[in-house]
Amino acid sequence: MYIVCSIPFLFLEIGKEVTGRFIGFTGSPTVYAGIITTLYILASKGWGVKSYKFIISTIIVFSFVYLSKTRLILIFILIFPFLKYFLENKIFFSLKKVFLTFLITIMSVYPLYEQVVKTFPSLVSVRYEDNRDASFGLRYFVYKKLITEYSEGSFIEKMLGKGNEYSRTYIKDLFRFDLMPHNDFIRILIDWGFLGLILFIGFLYKISTKNKETCFLSIVYMLLFYSNMVFNLFLISILIIFYFAEEDDQ
Numbered sequence: 001m002y003i004v005c006s007i008p009f010l011f012l013e014i015g016k017e018v019t020g021r022f023i024g025f026t027g028s029p030t031v032y033a034g035i036i037t038t039l040y041i042l043a044s045k046g047w048g049v050k051s052y053k054f055i056i057s058t059i060i061v062f063s064f065v066y067l068s069k070t071r072l073i074l075i076f077i078l079i080f081p082f083l084k085y086f087l088e089n090k091i092f093f094s095l096k097k098v099f100l101t102f103l104i105t106i107m108s109v110y111p112l113y114e115q116v117v118k119t120f121p122s123l124v125s126v127r128y129e130d131n132r133d134a135s136f137g138l139r140y141f142v143y144k145k146l147i148t149e150y151s152e153g154s155f156i157e158k159m160l161g162k163g164n165e166y167s168r169t170y171i172k173d174l175f176r177f178d179l180m181p182h183n184d185f186i187r188i189l190i191d192w193g194f195l196g197l198i199l200f201i202g203f204l205y206k207i208s209t210k211n212k213e214t215c216f217l218s219i220v221y222m223l224l225f226y227s228n229m230v231f232n233l234f235l236i237s238i239l240i241i242f243y244f245a246e247e248d249d250q
Contacts, residue, residue: 022067030227033070034220036061037077038238041216049085072109072223080216087212095215095249099208103201106222107185110143139182139226142171146186153190161193184225211249213242 024032040061047054062077086093105112113136146167153162167190172178181187189197208218221235229235 021069022064024064024068029068030070030073030224031229031232033065033068033073034224034227034229034232035234036064037073037220038217038235040077041080041213041220042238044084045213048088049081054081070227072226073220076220076223083216084212087215095209095212096205098215099205099218102219103204103222106219106225109226110140110183114140138179142179142181143183143186145174146170146181146183146190150186150190157193159193159195161189161191161196164191166191180228182226182228184228184230187225187228187230207239207243210243211246213246214239217242 021029022032023029024036026032026035040057044054044057047057049055058077058081062074065074065077083093083098085091087095087098149167149170150158167181167187168178170190171181185197188200192200204218204222208215217235217239221229221232221239224232224235
């Protein structure tokens with residue numbers, strides 16, 4: 001895994017974006033971070049958090065994700081050893097509580113991050129030297145536009161949605177560029193409606209509460225909803241495989 005992840009370093013012109021973010025072998029820093037984090041979770045399945053394999057792997061994967069500057073995945077990797085330890089030793093948490101806690105937190109990322117930017121502007125310098133997160137500013141503007149678009153829909157549209165890819169087309173028409181919604185929770189809400197979102201979350205809840213690996217993978221999957229990866233076939237396939245292939249932890 002680490003050899004594959006590091007190959008682009010031999011070709012720095014394709015390993016870096018103009019902004020300096022490491023894009024790895026996928027051509028996208030966020031996709032790259034999601035894939036190597038998924039491989040890291042799967043590889044560490046039988047390792048204890050105190051084992052040298054797990055510690056070395058955590059350091060290496062953290063370093064690669066840091067180079068990609070994918071902040072939400074970076075935070076997950078910092079939390080993951082503690083989460084893995086608590087779940088494997090059945091301390092405090094259950095899979096249901098973990099999923100629901102992360103679901104609520106992840107769905108609140110934009111409002112929470114807005115407060116973080118105001119309170120701790122220096123944290124933004126991980127990707128921006130001028131303490132101004134231009135990426136978040138644009139995404140938050142898009143987020144508010146989509147919320148307004150949903151709220152102005154009819155009752156039927158709110159319940160059943162406006163059709164697949166409506167939110168993406170709406171943003172594309174608004175900016176004259178295929179910018180993508182950058183919030184797949186809102187994307188599903190608008191496209192599939194409230195009922196569609198509930199059914200989709202129910203699907204993830206069912207999968208994530210099967211065993212520890214599906215729980216970890218579901219969290220990473222939801223984090224990547226802020227990178228337009230709700231329809232990423234690699235992640236969905238891994239989730240379904242581990243749901244059917246692994247034993248129930250409950």
